[in-house]
Amino acid sequence: MPETRTHIKKYTTGIVTITTIVAFGGYFLLNNVLKSPVAKVFPIITAFVAVVTLAIHIMLVRRVGGKPNQFVNTFMLANTFKLFLYLLFMIVYALVFKAQAVPFVISFFSLYIIYTAYDITSSNNFFRKS
Secondary structure (H helix, E strand, O other): OHHHHHHHHHHHHHHHHHHHHHHHHHHHHHHHHOOOHHHHOHHHHHHHHHHHHHHHHHHHHHHHOOOHHHHHHHHHHHHHHHHHHHHHHHHHHHHHOHHHHHHHHHHHHHHHHHHHHHHHHHHHHHHHHO
């Protein structure tokens, strides 16, 4: 179990670092370069994706623990749940703010790619050691 705690601390530090860089960088890019109306909510969107990614990853690591043979099924189930949650969030946002729908979806998809890449890399490293 100490391995799991160490991994979660390292993963959380990585998520916080990525979130800080992406939130400020994305805000600057969207606000100053692209002049996108999504810039004002981009840090909130980033925080939402980060919190969901972190929560699902922690649940996954604690549930699977040192049993890598359960990893694939649990990982796929967790990511399916996460995708439905993200889809619901995008649909609600797009319906409420119709003028911002396209830039929002593009921004959200970019965040999804960034956080999913980190999640997969981190998960592979953890479960290969187990």
